[in-house]
Each structure stands twice: as C-alpha cells, then as structure tokens.
Amino acid sequence: MSICLSLACTLLITGPPNPELLPEKTNWESIQSNLRKPEQWDYQVNSLIGKKSEKNDANDKTIFLIPKTVKNDAIYFREKRNDCAHGKDIVSYPHVECLWMFIKNHSGKFMVNGGIDGFTQLVKMQFDPSENDPTSDFTELLNLLPSVVHIDEIKTLFSKLFNVVPMRFQSQDYHKQFWIYLLENDETLRGHLLSYLKEELGKLEGFLFAYPKLIRYYSDDDSTLRKIWNIIIPAINLYEDRMESLYGMTNWLILNQKIPKIELPEFWKKWINNGILRWVGNILTPEFVALLQSSGYFTTYRDYLLRESNAGSNYSFWYDEEQLLPIYLRYGDLDQELVQHVNTILVNLKSSGSFKSRVAEALNIDGGARLKLFKMQCNDLGVKCYYGNSIDEEEGS
Numbered sequence: 001m002s003i004c005l006s007l008a009c010t011l012l013i014t015g016p017p018n019p020e021l022l023p024e025k026t027n028w029e030s031i032q033s034n035l036r037k038p039e040q041w042d043y044q045v046n047s048l049i050g051k052k053s054e055k056n057d058a059n060d061k062t063i064f065l066i067p068k069t070v071k072n073d074a075i076y077f078r079e080k081r082n083d084c085a086h087g088k089d090i091v092s093y094p095h096v097e098c099l100w101m102f103i104k105n106h107s108g109k110f111m112v113n114g115g116i117d118g119f120t121q122l123v124k125m126q127f128d129p130s131e132n133d134p135t136s137d138f139t140e141l142l143n144l145l146p147s148v149v150h151i152d153e154i155k156t157l158f159s160k161l162f163n164v165v166p167m168r169f170q171s172q173d174y175h176k177q178f179w180i181y182l183l184e185n186d187e188t189l190r191g192h193l194l195s196y197l198k199e200e201l202g203k204l205e206g207f208l209f210a211y212p213k214l215i216r217y218y219s220d221d222d223s224t225l226r227k228i229w230n231i232i233i234p235a236i237n238l239y240e241d242r243m244e245s246l247y248g249m250t251n252w253l254i255l256n257q258k259i260p261k262i263e264l265p266e267f268w269k270k271w272i273n274n275g276i277l278r279w280v281g282n283i284l285t286p287e288f289v290a291l292l293q294s295s296g297y298f299t300t301y302r303d304y305l306l307r308e309s310n311a312g313s314n315y316s317f318w319y320d321e322e323q324l325l326p327i328y329l330r331y332g333d334l335d336q337e338l339v340q341h342v343n344t345i346l347v348n349l350k351s352s353g354s355f356k357s358r359v360a361e362a363l364n365i366d367g368g369a370r371l372k373l374f375k376m377q378c379n380d381l382g383v384k385c386y387y388g389n390s391i392d393e394e395e396g397s
Contacts, residue, residue, distance in 0.1 A: 049074050069152075073102055116157050119148045124164040127174060134174045142182060145189065154192045159200075168206030169242055176210050183214070190217070198224040205232045212248040225258050234270035239279055246276075247288045254295050268300040278323035281330075289331050298332035306341060318345050322355040326362035329370060339377040346386035363387075 031048065034040040049071055077099055083089035126141055127134045149157050167179045183190050194217055197204040208214050208228065218224045228249070238246060253259050259267055271277065277284070284292075292298060301324065309317045318325075329342075346356065363371040371387060378385035 046075070046078055077102065116149055116153055116160060119144065119157070120160045120164055123161060123178075127165060127172075127178070134172070138178055139181065142186075151192075154189075155196050158193060158196045162203055166206070167203070167210055169209040169245065171210055179207065180211055183211075183217070194218065198227070201227065201232060204228070205236070208232065208249065209236075209242055209245045212245045212252075215249050215252060219256070219258075222258075225253070229253050229259050229267060230270075234267070234274055234276065236276065238276050240283055243280055243283070243285070243288065247285070247291065251287075251291055254291065264296050265300045265303075268295075268297045269304065271297065272301055272304055272324065275324060277327055281323060281327040284327070293331060298328055301328050302332060302335075302338055306337065309341070309345075315349065318349070319355050322358050326358045329359060329362040330365055334370065334373050334377060336377050336381055339374055340381055340383060343374075343378055343383065343386050347384075360387075
C-alpha cells in the first residue's frame with residue numbers, strides 16, 4: 001500500500017515535462033482528481049502502471065515510462081498484498097526484503113515521464129541556455145541514473161543522450177564535462193559507456209577527438225584499439241584544431257606498441273592515401289614531426305612516391321602531392337634516388353603552378369639549407385639541377 005500511496009503523491013505533485021507522452025489535458029486532470037479521492041486513488045495508480053499513452057496508441061511505454069519487467073514486479077507486489085489481506089497468502093521476511101530492494105532500486109522510475117525519456121528530457125533542460133544555466137552543477141542529475149534507468153536499457157539511454165548532449169571536438173565545454181564526469185566517476189556506467197561506444201564508431205570518433213584520453217580506457221581491448229588506428233584515425237579530415245588530439249592518440253598508440261611494428265608501414269600508407277596531413281604541413285609541431293620521423297612515416301612516404309609515381313609522365317599524381325611532398329622535403333631524408341626523382345619531374349613539368357612554388361618554398365626553409373643539400377645531391381649524381389648546380393646560386397623558378 002505504501003508504494004501505491006507514494007506513486008499517487010508523485011502523480012499529484014509532478015509537473016509533466018513532456019506533454020507529448022501524456023493523455024489529453026482533460027483526461028490528465030481527471031486522473032489527478034481521482035487520485036485525491038480515498039476510494040479511487042489505489043485503483044487509479046495501479047491502472048496507470050499499465051496504461052499506455054493516449055497520444056500514441058502504438059507507443060508501448062506507460063505513463064510512468066517504466067520497463068515491462070519493473071511494471072510486472074509492481075503488479076506482483078500489489079497482488080501479493082491483496083492475497084495476504086484476504087487470507088490467501090502469507091508475507092514473510094523474504095517478501096519484505098524483496099519489496100524493500102524493489103523500492104530502493106526502482107522508486108525513481110515511478111514518476112511522470114520517468115525512465116529514459118524523462119531523464120533525457122531533464123538532461124536536455126539542464127544544458128538548454130533558455131531553460132537553465134548550462135554551466136551549473138549536473139552531478140545530482142547523474143546520481144538519479146541508477147534508480148531511473150534499468151541496466152538493460154542503458155544503451156538506449158546513451159543513444160538518446162548523445163542526441164541532446166553531443167560529444168565531439170566542437171561541442172560546448174559543459175557538454176564535454178558531462179560525458180567526462182560520467183566516464184571517470186562511475187565504474188559501472190563507465191563500463192557500459194565504453195561498451196556502447198565501441199559499437200558506435202561515429203560516436204567513438206567524436207568522443208576521442210573531444211577527449212583523447214578515452215583511448216587509454218581501451219588499453220586492454222586490442223580489437224577496439226585496432227578499429228581506432230585502422231579505421232577511425234586514417235579516415236579523419238585533419239585541421240589545426242584537431243592536431244593536438246591526433247598527436248596525443250597516435251603517440252600513445254606507438255609508444256605503447258599498440259600498433260604492431262610490422263603494420264606501421266600500412267598504417268602510415270593509409271595516412272598518405274587519405275592525405276591526412278595535407279592541410280597542416282606548415283603548422284606541424286616539433287613533437288609531431290619527431291613522431292613521424294622516428295616511427296617511419298617519412299620512410300613510408302618516400303617508398304610510396306618512388307613506387308607509385310613516374311617522374312617522366314604521371315603529372316596528375318604529382319599535382320595531387322603538392323601538399324604532402326613539401327612536408328617530406330622539409331623533414332624527410334633527401335637521398336640521391338629521391339632527389340633525382342623530384343628533380344626530373346621539376347624539369348619535365350612544362351607549366352608552372354602551385355606545385356613548383358610549394359616545392360621551392362619547402363626547400364628554402366632554414367635559410368635554404370634543404371635547397372643546398374638538394375643541389376649537392378644533384379652534383380654528386382652528375383645531373384643538371386632544376387635550381388642550378390651552383391651551391392651559391394639563387395633558387396630557380
């Protein structure tokens with residue numbers, strides 16, 4: 001009886017946060033009126049436990065928006081009480097303990113618009129600047145989770161929460177803090193969140209670039225790590241604002257040998273094929289360059305150039321490399337084979353354009369030190385350098 005009375009009070013005092021999930025206004029007012037009548041409230045509460053929303057007959061959620069298993073348990077305890085009241089059964093200590101655990105674990109679900117949809121609505125309001133200060137404390141809201149959402153519904157909850165609280169690099173800081181707090185402060189929820197994300201690669205990518213430390217939670221999950229470095233990272237469009245995140249994850253993966261050494265060339269080849277570095281070549285940090293140098297990116301790029309291109313005729317290939325090749329010329333090894341290959345294409349290209357100017361810019365960094373080395377290699381090879389063979393000669397056009 002006490003649980004029914006508690007539910008009656010909940011129905012009377014709770015304002016409906018989502019009217020679309022409730023009956024028509026007149027029906028709702030009639031329900032609340034019946035709850036005030038001593039002869040009606042018990043029947044009204046128990047009928048509402050299984051009552052579907054009249055706004056959508058196809059909706060299998062009750063007004064309380066509780067899982068069917070919880071609804072059935074509530075009905076069981078009501079029937080057990082009635083049987084005892086009429087001398088048909090006996091309530092023993094195990095029954096009382098079971099009822100207490102039921103109330104403790106599920107009482108939060110028995111509210112108007114409770115459960116997943118109700119909780120999602122509360123979170124949405126929490127971070128809606130027109131409804132609330134979005135930077136205000138949200139921890140009390142998260143404390144409701146264990147009593148509001150059944151563990152079997154946790155993935156559905158995450159799916160709905162990501163819709164109202166997006167987690168990606170461009171997200172508001174208070175959105176990021178919400179997910180970071182959920183990840184780091186509840187071990188049970190963390191496990192479910194990690195499990196959910198590894199099945200939703202799009203959301204996993206957004207989370208990773210918003211909070212790169214997430215990757216460390218998958219330290220012992222080789223399968224998920226492989227998806228991250230083999231699928232997610234090579235497919236990104238990299239701009240300046242994401243460089244730090246990409247460096248942090250890639251550096252961690254390589255330092256901790258999460259990418260097998262034998263597979264590093266294939267890893268870097270995917271970077272090259274997708275042109276990951278093409279928009280950030282001029283702003284790579286020294287740490288990022290050192291990582292690329294020490295882990296084989298430039299070696300892989302050099303081999304790729306010599307294998308895939310033809311210095312005499314494949315002009316379209318070289319024009320496609322006008323962002324990536326200058327990066328190599330700045331930081332990679334200017335060995336004789338590579339220099340001869342690049343020099344030949346410079347000579348053979350009859351039309352001027354951004355390709356030649358980008359190459360010249362790359363070779364003239366550090367006061368022209370790279371250009372000097374380029375010329376020296378041409379001299380040692382006995383070939384005519386596109387920029388002239390005199391070491392003191394100014395850069396050619």
